[in-house]
Amino acid sequence: MGKSLEYLDIAVKGWMHDARIKMLAALDEDLDVWTKSGRNDLVTNIDKEIEKFYIENIRLLYPDANIIGEESFTKADLNVDGLTWFVDPIDGTMNFVKQHSHFASMIAVYENGKGIRGYIYDVIEDKLYWGGPDIGVFCNDVRMKEPSNDTLRNGLIGIGAPYLIHNFCNLQVVALASSGTRMYGSAGIQIIHVIEGKCVGYVSYLRPWDFAAGKILAEVLGLSVKMIDGAPLNMLVSSDVLVATKNAQRDIAKLIKKS
Amino acid sequence: MGKSLEYLDIAVKGWMHDARIKMLAALDEDLDVWTKSGRNDLVTNIDKEIEKFYIENIRLLYPDANIIGEESFTKADLNVDGLTWFVDPIDGTMNFVKQHSHFASMIAVYENGKGIRGYIYDVIEDKLYWGGPDIGVFCNDVRMKEPSNDTLRNGLIGIGAPYLIHNFCNLQVVALASSGTRMYGSAGIQIIHVIEGKCVGYVSYLRPWDFAAGKILAEVLGLSVKMIDGAPLNMLVSSDVLVATKNAQRDIAKLIKKS
Numbered sequence: 001m002g003k004s005l006e007y008l009d010i011a012v013k014g015w016m017h018d019a020r021i022k023m024l025a026a027l028d029e030d031l032d033v034w035t036k037s038g039r040n041d042l043v044t045n046i047d048k049e050i051e052k053f054y055i056e057n058i059r060l061l062y063p064d065a066n067i068i069g070e071e072s073f074t075k076a077d078l079n080v081d082g083l084t085w086f087v088d089p090i091d092g093t094m095n096f097v098k099q100h101s102h103f104a105s106m107i108a109v110y111e112n113g114k115g116i117r118g119y120i121y122d123v124i125e126d127k128l129y130w131g132g133p134d135i136g137v138f139c140n141d142v143r144m145k146e147p148s149n150d151t152l153r154n155g156l157i158g159i160g161a162p163y164l165i166h167n168f169c170n171l172q173v174v175a176l177a178s179s180g181t182r183m184y185g186s187a188g189i190q191i192i193h194v195i196e197g198k199c200v201g202y203v204s205y206l207r208p209w210d211f212a213a214g215k216i217l218a219e220v221l222g223l224s225v226k227m228i229d230g231a232p233l234n235m236l237v238s239s240d241v242l243v244a245t246k247n248a249q250r251d252i253a254k255l256i257k258k259s
Numbered sequence: 260m261g262k263s264l265e266y267l268d269i270a271v272k273g274w275m276h277d278a279r280i281k282m283l284a285a286l287d288e289d290l291d292v293w294t295k296s297g298r299n300d301l302v303t304n305i306d307k308e309i310e311k312f313y314i315e316n317i318r319l320l321y322p323d324a325n326i327i328g329e330e331s332f333t334k335a336d337l338n339v340d341g342l343t344w345f346v347d348p349i350d351g352t353m354n355f356v357k358q359h360s361h362f363a364s365m366i367a368v369y370e371n372g373k374g375i376r377g378y379i380y381d382v383i384e385d386k387l388y389w390g391g392p393d394i395g396v397f398c399n400d401v402r403m404k405e406p407s408n409d410t411l412r413n414g415l416i417g418i419g420a421p422y423l424i425h426n427f428c429n430l431q432v433v434a435l436a437s438s439g440t441r442m443y444g445s446a447g448i449q450i451i452h453v454i455e456g457k458c459v460g461y462v463s464y465l466r467p468w469d470f471a472a473g474k475i476l477a478e479v480l481g482l483s484v485k486m487i488d489g490a491p492l493n494m495l496v497s498s499d500v501l502v503a504t505k506n507a508q509r510d511i512a513k514l515i516k517k518s
Contacts, residue, residue, distance in 0.1 A: 039412075040438050094415070094439050095415075098415055098457060099415070099458075101457070155357065156353070156354075156357055156358070161434060161439065161440040164420075164423060165423065165434055175424060176424065179299050181424075181442055182444055183440055183441050184441065185439055193358070198357060198358040198359075199357075
């Protein structure tokens with residue numbers, strides 16, 4: 001990929017910290033909010049501005065990179081040859097708008113389909129979760145340990161609301177078999193809870209930019225990141241995604257049914 | 260009640276800050292954890308220790324007070340004559356154990372059935388939400404404003420997982436009519452989200468010590484705190500409880516069905 005990964009880390013962390021300052025400033029002002037696929041799928045002027053900021057910076061340093069950005073990708077971007085960047089400026093835009101907390105900014109870098117760097121930034125808490133297979137995973141400057149391989153019965157499970165309400169794949173039974181269900185409204189925040197060991201799993205319908213960074217970090221920390229039926233994820237396709245400890249993944253596999 | 264409310268505020272805040280230090284220290288050590296009504300209804304040695312600490316302090320200053328503590332009340336305590344204290348040392352014990360965050364410590368004071376002081380302490384964030392009808396509601400030292408009277412459609416709704424899974428009173432339809440569903444696993448934390456305007460409502464099955472403090476703070480801030488069918492709460496009975504903006508309460512009333 002030419003430039004070193006250390007160089008990439010320094011650059012991306014700088015962009016994300018600058019983006020944080022823009023986001024915090026925006027929370028004190030009126031946001032322009034539009035809907036996308038439905039009335040609860042929001043985008044703001046800040047999502048667009050931060051994505052543009054990330055993409056311009058990526059293009060300056062990596063002019064040939066392929067960039068799949070939530071708010072701006074085109075079909076031509078949908079390939080993972082060479083260096084591919086997944087950019088989600090604000091994951092949990094509804095929370096950004098309504099709660100001013102519980103949202104994340106995410107960037108992931110893949111090389112020929114293999115994840116090399118994931119970054120999930122809990123903006124309000126100022127905690128950047130980042131790393132890759134060659135160096136491990138860090139929360140800011142502190143190296144993270146693999147979370148305990150807890151079972152479903154002994155752990156909390158994050159489930160997207162539509163999946164729980166419609167009992168997708170029998171997930172209501174999965175919820176009742178766990179220690180409790182949690183819903184925070186941001187894939188990034190929910191995946192942070194799994195890599196920190198606060199939840200044993202998270203399952204939801206996700207787009208590639210929702211799971212690209214989390215997949216890298218979770219797998220480096222010994223977690224399973226697959227479709228709910230155990231099939232591998234396609235990095236260019238939206239699908240159900242289960243991030244879980246290996247024991248919880250095994251427990252969930254026994255309970256799910258095809259929807 | 261003899262001593263002034265200013266005196267009471269100073270005393271309770273001191274106890275709660277001391278309790279916080281005990282809780283944070285406990286998170287670095289091994290907890291003793293037992294189950295109560297079911298495998299997901301937990302109590303730890305710290306719940307018991309903090310409740311004992313609160314009750315001993317209350318008895319020192321208010322020897323005749325009636326105290327309804329989650330871990331220690333008896334049937335004889337179940338009356339609201341005179342000065343009655345509701346004590347929940349750790350609300351969200353599962354989160355305390357599994358997440359080391361998202362739990363609250365709560366105290367409420369009623370006089371002849373009328374709420375005079377509520378305290379909800381977000382222990383990890385070090386934010387104490389407190390107040391009463393005579394002084395308003397504060398977050399630490401900052402006076403809180405009434406949250407915007409948003410509709411269900413324009414707001415996030417907190418729903419307890421069993422209620423959503425079993426579609427209690429048609430709450431799945433309520434969830435789908437909102438801007439999104441949130442589940443944090445602590446009544447105190449969920450009620451904080453409503454009084455801050457981050458969610459338009461919260462509905463769950465609650466015990467008196469789960470809602471006693473929140474009811475005072477929410478009502479002072481112009482929110483509705485009732486059973487889901489609009490009936491008033493009995494302070495000595497566990498029941499479904501809906502804390503919501505008046506507009507969201509009205510919207511929800513149109514959607515619910517008797518379960």
